[in-house]
Amino acid sequence: MTISADVARRATNRGTPGRVGDVRRQNLALIMHRLDAAGQMTRAQLAAETGLTKASVSSLVADLMSAGLLSEVGLNRVGERGRPGLGVALNTEAAALGMEINVDYIAVGVLDFAGELHFHAVREQHNAGRPPEEVLSSLQSLADEALEQAGGSGMKIHAGGLAVPGLVDPANGRVLRAPNIGWRDVNVALWAEALVSGASFGTAIFNEANTSALAELWYGHGRDLDNYLYVSGEVGIGGGVIIDSELFEGPGGNAGEIGHVVVDPDGPDCSCGGVGCLERYAGQEAILAQAGVDGGNTVERMGALRVSLESQDAAALAAVERAGHHLGVATASTLRMLNLDAVVLGGHFAQLERWIVPAFRGSVNRHAPALLAEDRILVSKLGPTAAVMGAAGSRIRSVLQKPYELFS
Template sequence: MTDPTRSPAQPEGTAYGPGIALGGRLGGIGPGPIARLGRRGISRGLNGGPQRGTSDGGGRRERPPHHQAQRPGARQETLRESNLLLITEEIFSAAESLSRADLSIRTGMTRSTVSRLVDDLLAAGIVREGSPIVGGTRGRPAVPLHPARCTLAGLGVEINVDFMAARVIDLTGSVLAEEIIEGDFSASDPAEVLPQIGLLALRVARQAAEAGARVVGTVMALPGLVTAEEDRLMLAPNLGWRDVDVPQMVCRSLGGPEQLADLPEGSPRLGEFGDFFVVANEAKLSALAAAQEFSAHEEGEQTFFYVSAQMGIGAAVVIDGIVDAGPRGWAGEIGHVAVEPGGPQCRCGASGCLEVFAGKGALLEAAGLEPAASAEELVSLTEWEDEPGERARQAIDRAGWALGVALSSAVNLLDVDDIVLGGEFGPLADLLRPRIEQELRQRVLAARWSRFRVRETTTGVAPATTGGALRALRAVVDDPLRWVPEAG
């Protein structure tokens, strides 16, 4: 039985090109290459942890035991797995639905081989057959293949300073169930909050199950640093959390002794959360949702720098549709870049960080609004021709200056001149854009030869839950054989 507190294995060197169309309340996004969190697959052992016995830490690689070989020779099952992955990628990445004959032409496989592999995907609930298309040629009508509806699904969960949310998305991108609860979770106790979000996630998972879907895995978004193994929160300054084993705490809070009696110590599991339960950074998962949105709308993999505000500010760089999280997953902490070293102290302990000028709390306070006010209220206030309106405009101008300073450094370092504003920055994009662009033109060395674009996303409320669900569904697209009944 798979340990859900660990991430599923991902094959090294996989071509990540397939697409998941987002539907439901997400705006009917069409097909396109699916975005991916992390540039490389993570090699993990049978227990979900990192592979052992392959390096001495100094660069010398030892020969692993035969059964742990990282690139074993081809066997019949290996060829089946590779071919099934190729067929799945073709189906999910195609702009138009493909038939078995189309797949045979694209892959060079015989029609009989393609047919057997498609039968596997049908049995796994990964694809479905559409209505036959009668064309002008002789022979059998072509039967288009589509991602399956309401069969396998991913569960995305998020806990942030002022809300918790859960969302289940199937392979077509349709939202099967979701729930969002507002609250104040700053400086909270994880032992009190995590059982609440566990119950929320369980309710949403059960709603999806009632609709006929099976949750394959759960990814929880957190506003802070998580371990490279995706099994523990290291630090979330705005929540006030440090060193928390989130998956284990959630599972243990929901599972009574009778459910855990036959399980090894330290590996609680709840089947309704799927085969794995991992944690990831909120901004990275939001960027994943944005990358999927833009790739589908513009029919191509996108490169941009994503910056998002909740109570804090997170960011991620997306290169060709891939959210590059860095070797340990800690890249993108732009909220703690110093824009004025002698400025106000930040919750992280440093001073003059971007968050103290442009974070949601700082922005609302500077505008004279209550902490619970929305970005839309701030926009409305800027339209007033009086002192409160002027104060709001000055607050936004200061936030735009701070963002421009920090983003100029990012553009100089990364050579990415497409900026995407998400979270609370989205509704403020039109007001923030002029000052951000002014700073970019002034501070970016290559500004003269660059064409900056500052735009907002339309991924909706709690985009990290969408990103979490997409991240979970990669386990299906990356390893389809795992879900075939007789093979899994």
């Protein structure tokens, strides 16, 4: 998934004298995963839980601390006997940079290995139809600010992740199609070094809805749910499907495109080339047009829509209700095909929760009775940070899996 091609080569050498053997590699990853799951542990606890000797654990932890991935933390309660041990935990100074390009904004944030987001910044700007180089250049300046702040706080950025609203080819670092911003076959790999210079794991690219669904898995409702449909509401509508606590990508790699599920076969044309897609009824532009809110950029207009909703404006209420109804139709069809337990609404669907969820719930129950429990319609816990957190979190997981790649 990484763009930088030289990672594997660099990583095979562990400096003098030799290479990291396969068994040691597995054990290094094992230590990282145990600490990721448990938060903090003593070396003795790690030895007990992994079945490794205490001497092995100490040596592995030493390497991981040298690489900046672990740090010692304050006293940790152990059993009743013996002196209290010093705990180790994922180093909160180790981090990944998450980035997002969407239709009307760009965003960045630094996610530390313990899952906390720092220096989150959003810049509102029209990206649709602009040359990709211009958009990437402005993203670079926003990323530079975050990286500078992170560096000033002593944080080390090991990888970057970029979320875009479209179909991507992660292996080659390309955006294949992102109709809502007008991109087609854009080589983001060329920008990887510029966006996050010096990151050992390079920069990878993701579909925005998939990465948001994963962020919810790791940092939000996923702690309680092992399967759900995540619906990302922006100008476009994306979807991510989580099954058995993993992203379901489908045989072709692009599953979950609920924005282009058909909700009215005789509906309007869609930017995807289809007809009557959900996006044309429940995307931000569609709702704003229906509600008659104009003037300003999409972010400003969404704010104006909220004001209208608060004041019970009939056109605004009707537009959101209509969107909720159609979102329910597409979700009902999705539940019939995928038989998921829950739905997590993100993006503007989360912002409009009060007004959109009643219509949504009614429509799901009308078209797929009894398939979705009352308490399984949820709103994202991550709000507008989901895509950035997911992009960074995906890269943190790459480091957890192959920490030895930092031992160069």
